[in-house]
Each structure stands twice: as C-alpha cells, then as structure tokens.
Amino acid sequence: MILQGGGEHARVVLDCLLAQGATVLALFDPKYSGTLFGVPQRGAYDRSFHPNALALVAIGDNGVRKRVVQNTVHGFTSAVHPSVIFSPFAELGAGSMILHGAIVQAQARIGNHVIVNTGARVDHDCVIGDYVHLAPGVILCGTVQIGEGAFIGAGATIIPGKKVGAWATVGAGAVVIEDVPDYGVAVGNPARVIKINKP
Structure with a gap:
C-alpha cells in the first residue's frame, strides 16, 4: 500500500500500518524526501506508481484530505x-x-x-x-x-x-x-x- 502525506499525522498512520503488519511501499508528499520508519518518501504523488496498491490519505486537515482523496487514482484501504x-x-x-x-x-x-x-x-x-x-x-x-x-x-x-x-x-x-x-x-x-x- 501507499500513503498520501508525509507530515506529523502520516507518522502516526504509518506506525499504525506497520503495527498491523502492512507492507507500505512509499509515502507521497512534495514537502518530504528521504525515508520515514524505513519507508521511502517519494515526493509528489505518482499516479502510475504500483497501480494495484491501495492508498490511505494520511493528512489531518479535513479539507485538504478531501481534496487529495479526490485526486487519488489508487483504490483505498483502511x-x-x-x-x-x-x-x-x-x-x-x-x-x-x-x-x-x-x-x-x-x-x-x-x-x-x-x-x-x-x-x-x-x-x-x-x-x-x-x-x-x-x-x-x-x-x-x-x-x-x-x-x-x-x-x-x-x-x-x-x-x-x-x-x-x-x-x-x-x-x-x-x-x-x-x-x-x-x-x-x-x-x-x-x-x-x-x-x-x-x-
């Protein structure tokens, strides 16, 4: 799966996913690079990245989260x-x-x-x-x-x-x-x- 978002809320969500045993392939957020808890942060969202992966939008602001969801082509998981x-x-x-x-x-x-x-x-x-x-x-x-x-x-x-x-x-x-x-x-x-x- 992938995460949209790389900030503070994303850290908590990524920790949650890793505790579930999920395989997180990448985080997408244009403000971040490097790795987070060993997961690569790949910058801006890549609509073609692992098209069968499921996504979560790990952004705390409700309005921003809605806009990002509307522009995400991957399917969603919880x-x-x-x-x-x-x-x-x-x-x-x-x-x-x-x-x-x-x-x-x-x-x-x-x-x-x-x-x-x-x-x-x-x-x-x-x-x-x-x-x-x-x-x-x-x-x-x-x-x-x-x-x-x-x-x-x-x-x-x-x-x-x-x-x-x-x-x-x-x-x-x-x-x-x-x-x-x-x-x-x-x-x-x-x-x-x-x-x-x-x-």
Whole structure:
C-alpha cells in the first residue's frame, strides 16, 4: 500500500500500518524526501506508481484530505491499530483510520476517510460522516451524529443524541449539550456557538 502525506499525522498512520503488519511501499508528499520508519518518501504523488496498491490519505486537515482523496487514482484501504477495540457490529468506511487505543462500539457507522484519533471513543449507534476528524480523547456518547468534514477537538465530549453539522468545529475540551449547526464553531463547557464559518 501507499500513503498520501508525509507530515506529523502520516507518522502516526504509518506506525499504525506497520503495527498491523502492512507492507507500505512509499509515502507521497512534495514537502518530504528521504525515508520515514524505513519507508521511502517519494515526493509528489505518482499516479502510475504500483497501480494495484491501495492508498490511505494520511493528512489531518479535513479539507485538504478531501481534496487529495479526490485526486487519488489508487483504490483505498483502511487502518485499524491492533490496540483498538472495534465492535464486529460497527461499520468502517474506505480510507478511514482508527488509531491507537480508540474504542468503537456496536452499530456505530464510520464514514469514508475519517480519522478516529488516539484514545477517542465512539459509542453505540453514532453516525460519523465522511472526512470527519475526531481528535485525541474525544468522547461521543450514544446516537451522536457528526456531519461531513466536522472537526471535534481534543478531549471534547458530546452527550447522547446530539448532532454536529457538516464542516463544523468543536473546540478542545468542549462539552456539547445542544446541536451544533453546519459550519458552526462551538467552544466551552457547556459549548456555545461563537461563529458560523462561511462555506
């Protein structure tokens, strides 16, 4: 397989893949060269490189990750670290990354190209849209819905049944007790929407 991305997030994803026993042929990122954990960094993405290899886009920024995915011709795979607790009754989309120590409970549905970062918890019946990033230590209680491209900051908690809209941002440590609208920015305990980012 191959990775798109060579920065900080890619290091964690590559570590995850190597822990799974995956064979990673190369990382592609125009900002990096040399090797990372023994894997060659080959600069800009080469659409013709090992065309049957599967790819992951290991970029933390949701918008950038979506753009890179849309320009990637390789098929996609997912990564689940061996330390993860992932219910056999949960669903995982293509290109998603479930990283060290995360927990995903029964009937949770994880979309495509999602990051469930270190130690995050996704409880039963949550629905996570495509291109979401759950930062380290996030807690989603049961039946939470997260819209496409939303970013949930480190240590944030969302109580049961609440919705966070598409491309919204929830600040680190926030406690969400009311729905957050599309493109909303919510911070604090309890979380308050302080602005709406224009699409």
